[in-house]
Amino acid sequence: MRTNWDLLIENHFARKGNTKETLTLEVLLESVREVMGEETSYLLADPSKKILKEAAGNELSWSSIPDIPISEIGWSAMQTRDGIEVPSAERAQLEQFLSRIGEGQDLPEKLAELTSFYNMDASLVNELKSGKLNENIAKAISYLVFFKTLTQILTHFNASSAGFSFESFLAVLLGGKQIATNSQTIADLTDANDIPISLKLYKEKKLEVGGSFTDLALDLAKDGWDNTMQYICVTKNLSKGDPMKQEGSLDWYRFNFNIDNVFNILARSSKGSEKNILLPLPFLESGGENIKGLPEKAASWPHDEELETQFLEFLEAEIKNTPEASFMVDGSALFTTEEIRQALDWAKDDKLFLRTNKIPGSEERPSPRGRKKLKIHAVRNKLMDPEGRFAPYSSELQPLISAANNKLILRHKSSEQKKARQITVNEMYFYGGVTDRERVEISRKFYEDADFELKKKCLMVSHGYITTGHFKLTQGMIQGIVDLAQPTPGQVLPEGQNGVMIGSLEIGVTNVMSVLREISSILNENIFEIFNNLKLLTTNIQGYFAGGLEETEKAKTAIIAAENIETKTAELAGVTSSKTLVPGVGGTRAQAGGRYKVTE
Numbered sequence: 001m002r003t004n005w006d007l008l009i010e011n012h013f014a015r016k017g018n019t020k021e022t023l024t025l026e027v028l029l030e031s032v033r034e035v036m037g038e039e040t041s042y043l044l045a046d047p048s049k050k051i052l053k054e055a056a057g058n059e060l061s062w063s064s065i066p067d068i069p070i071s072e073i074g075w076s077a078m079q080t081r082d083g084i085e086v087p088s089a090e091r092a093q094l095e096q097f098l099s100r101i102g103e104g105q106d107l108p109e110k111l112a113e114l115t116s117f118y119n120m121d122a123s124l125v126n127e128l129k130s131g132k133l134n135e136n137i138a139k140a141i142s143y144l145v146f147f148k149t150l151t152q153i154l155t156h157f158n159a160s161s162a163g164f165s166f167e168s169f170l171a172v173l174l175g176g177k178q179i180a181t182n183s184q185t186i187a188d189l190t191d192a193n194d195i196p197i198s199l200k201l202y203k204e205k206k207l208e209v210g211g212s213f214t215d216l217a218l219d220l221a222k223d224g225w226d227n228t229m230q231y232i233c234v235t236k237n238l239s240k241g242d243p244m245k246q247e248g249s250l251d252w253y254r255f256n257f258n259i260d261n262v263f264n265i266l267a268r269s270s271k272g273s274e275k276n277i278l279l280p281l282p283f284l285e286s287g288g289e290n291i292k293g294l295p296e297k298a299a300s301w302p303h304d305e306e307l308e309t310q311f312l313e314f315l316e317a318e319i320k321n322t323p324e325a326s327f328m329v330d331g332s333a334l335f336t337t338e339e340i341r342q343a344l345d346w347a348k349d350d351k352l353f354l355r356t357n358k359i360p361g362s363e364e365r366p367s368p369r370g371r372k373k374l375k376i377h378a379v380r381n382k383l384m385d386p387e388g389r390f391a392p393y394s395s396e397l398q399p400l401i402s403a404a405n406n407k408l409i410l411r412h413k414s415s416e417q418k419k420a421r422q423i424t425v426n427e428m429y430f431y432g433g434v435t436d437r438e439r440v441e442i443s444r445k446f447y448e449d450a451d452f453e454l455k456k457k458c459l460m461v462s463h464g465y466i467t468t469g470h471f472k473l474t475q476g477m478i479q480g481i482v483d484l485a486q487p488t489p490g491q492v493l494p495e496g497q498n499g500v501m502i503g504s505l506e507i508g509v510t511n512v513m514s515v516l517r518e519i520s521s522i523l524n525e526n527i528f529e530i531f532n533n534l535k536l537l538t539t540n541i542q543g544y545f546a547g548g549l550e551e552t553e554k555a556k557t558a559i560i561a562a563e564n565i566e567t568k569t570a571e572l573a574g575v576t577s578s579k580t581l582v583p584g585v586g587g588t589r590a591q592a593g594g595r596y597k598v599t600e
Contacts, residue, residue, distance in 0.1 A: 247508025
């Protein structure tokens with residue numbers, strides 16, 4: 001049943017002093033949602049959000065551009081029990097905007113269209129000025145939402161959160177979806193055509209394409225993915241300081257690893273990385289027939305969550321073996337190992353452990369879990385947390401926790417069997433009589449001459465696959481990827497692409513505001529009347545309730561703003577409204593020349 005907002009207000013005014021109040025902020029906001037309908041429900045997603053700057057008259061500001069809540073989990077789609085994807089509210093909102101950018105086109109074309117908008121090219125300006133008003137406004141707003149949301153992702157979050165949110169953002173732009181972690185693939189997302197994509201976001205001059213050679217080899221062996229893995233690499237060059245003042249550019253690169261070019265590229269990759277493609281001597285000498293004596297693939301290092309489970313098993317045993325401890329009652333502890341796990345955050349907090357060494361030839365530091373001892377004071381600090389229940393027992397628990405961690409290290413310590421295996425690997429892959437560089441070229445040439453099925457076999461017996469190695473390409477290598485992929489590049493660049501660099505975008509609040517100034521004459525007063533009335537509505541509702549329901553003028557102004565929202569939304573949607581626009585509220589009078597003033 002629809003809420004008669006006007007009647008509620010009038011009834012309230014008629015019975016001042018009545019303590020049985022039925023008019024609440026929730027009732028008013030529900031009424032606004034009904035007036036606006038589902039098409040604009042995103043505008044009230046957070047009605048209590050602090051407005052960055054109050055709009056005075058018909059001013060356009062950063063806050064005039066709709067906000068999409070940046071939620072890492074919220075943007076990934078959920079599934080029903082039948083496997084049907086249900087997008088989150090945030091993702092649905094973002095899809096509604098980004099679907100208008102380069103509709104049906106590939107990423108380079110989308111970037112070119114965004115650049116054209118940013119530069120206010122004459123052809124685009126003419127396009128936005130002609131045709132249907134509501135469609136042009138929707139398209140222009142979509143561009144602004146893109147730039148604003150991307151700016152917020154890259155300037156308001158740390159590197160890890162920004163990277164994950166950027167994956168979500170790009171998946172929506174490309175009409176695809178993110179791939180869950182631990183899915184045994186190097187891909188981060190897929191596009192609308194189910195093309196797998198590995199996404200890299202780095203600072204300018206720090207770009208690195210790398211990762212598990214095992215995952216890359218398995219992906220390239222997948223016929224369902226056309227034996228190809230696409231990489232989209234983005235470098236950011238942003239100023240430092242206040243996120244609201246940061247500005248800069250993003251350079252976009254794209255290329256394909258495929259079953260034809262992978263050995264060519266990695267043969268010219270970073271020091272140590274090129275050894276991933278080495279093939280065993282018996283395999284080379286037999287034309288790919290003999291794999292006798294080849295060591296089995298080394299087990300991958302367990303994930304942190306798996307190691308945590310093993311650690312907790314050791315800890316539970318340690319606790320049971322100390323029945324005399326003060327926290328033991330009738331042979332049982334006063335708490336569970338799960339409660340200890342939550343207190344320690346063992347799987348996520350690296351500060352609990354002694355520092356690990358970098359992987360040779362890389363800036364990467366492996367997880368310390370299963371490798372390094374715990375810091376005694378760090379463990380005690382966690383246990384002494386006043387909000388926890390372990391403080392009285394910290395002196396007894398800390399040695400048990402350290403003992404469990406040490407036993408985990410022993411479980412994964414190199415054994416004599418592993419040492420013997422390494423000797424076999426060295427003999428088969430690092431045979432004598434030639435240099436490392438020559439061995440790499442021998443393997444690369446063998447792979448180049450191999451047929452499709454033998455190439456797959458090569459991937460599965462390569463040194464990088466057998467030893468779970470990692471590969472690495474620097475920014476300079478990526479920029480020269482076409483040359484690295486020779487002489488059998490396959491489709492190293494996706495269809496229709498002439499170079500590895502596919503675009504460059506300017507971002508930042510200042511940069512977006514300059515675009516808003518340019519487009520203020522195109523985004524006519526209609527849409528911003530709606531936004532300004534929304535601000536007026538929420539501000540006056542909050543002021544009315546904060547004033548103890550006494551300031552009736554604010555309530556009346558809120559009612560007029562709501563009616564204006566309905567009227568202007570109906571105009572843009574081409575439907576009939578029962579309300580008449582009330583002048584003088586929410587910026588309904590245009591500035592001279594029909595333009596809006598832009599504020600920052």
